Amino acid sequence: DTGVSQNPRHKITKRGQNVTFRCDPISEHNRLYWYRQTLGQGPEFLTYFQNEAQLEKSRLLSDRFSAERPKGSFSTLEIQRTEQGDSAMYLCASSLGQGRTGELFFGEGSRLTVL
Amino acid sequence: AQSVTQPDIHITVSEGASLELRCNYSYGATPYLFWYVQSPGQGLQLLLKYFSGDTLVQGIKGFEAEFKRSQSSFNLRKPSVHWSDAAEYFCASRGEGSYIPTFGRGTSLIVHP
Numbered sequence: 001d002t003g004v005s006q007n008p009r010h011k012i013t014k015r016g017q018n019v020t021f022r023c024d025p026i027s028e029h030n031r032l033y034w035y036r037q038t039l040g041q042g043p044e045f046l047t048y049f050q051n052e053a054q055l056e057k058s059r060l061l062s063d064r065f066s067a068e069r070p071k072g073s074f075s076t077l078e079i080q081r082t083e084q085g086d087s088a089m090y091l092c093a094s095s096l097g098q099g100r101t102g103e104l105f106f107g108e109g110s111r112l113t114v115l
Numbered sequence: 116a117q118s119v120t121q122p123d124i125h126i127t128v129s130e131g132a133s134l135e136l137r138c139n140y141s142y143g144a145t146p147y148l149f150w151y152v153q154s155p156g157q158g159l160q161l162l163l164k165y166f167s168g169d170t171l172v173q174g175i176k177g178f179e180a181e182f183k184r185s186q187s188s189f190n191l192r193k194p195s196v197h198w199s200d201a202a203e204y205f206c207a208s209r210g211e212g213s214y215i216p217t218f219g220r221g222t223s224l225i226v227h228p
Binding site for chain 2: 033041105
């Protein structure tokens with residue numbers, strides 16, 4: 001069963017460093033989402049892609065954050081010059097496009113700790 | 116903007132007791148509604164979803180939810196809770212023309228033996 005895969009699962013970094021997370025969605029899914037989850041909160045939307053096109057970005061996604069999905073397959077989320085406030089669980093999800101039920105299938109997340 | 120409210124941060128029940136987790140949404144038309152469960156260290160797993168039709172929907176693990184338009188609610192229920200149900204539960208909604216679900220803050224379920 002090839003579900004949504006995220007790497008690395010855990011990342012500890014020092015403030016000011018850059019980090020990159022990777023997400024491999026379910027193979028036939030054309031939509032890919034990034035959410036952020038902090039302790040005691042629900043997932044907050046960051047951005048989503050349909051195929052390789054980034055269609056929407058949240059205001060939470062500052063200019064230090066960039067996401068790509070080359071060739072409409074895997075996606076990367078990069079955070080530059082990390083801050084302690086970036087510490088969170090970064091969740092990736094994928095779904096089938098229009099005409100389907102549209103539920104999201106989530107990966108297990110990448111936990112970022114910024115020291 | 117859409118919002119989802121889960122008024123209970125924590126719910127404690129005894130094993131074998133019934134359960135109801137509350138969820139209210141704000142959206143003018145009929146939303147698409149979801150309940151997800153998240154166990155510690157795990158991703159979110161879909162329990163059930165509502166799009167249209169019968170307002171009582173059945174999900175996995177013995178869960179069900181009822182859509183009530185008049186109350187803008189989509190409460191999750193289970194007749195008899197098992198210890199393995201202890202987890203975080205999230206309600207989510209999205210509008211018909213949107214592909215981006217909005218999540219509530221979650222309800223933490225604690226199950227006493």
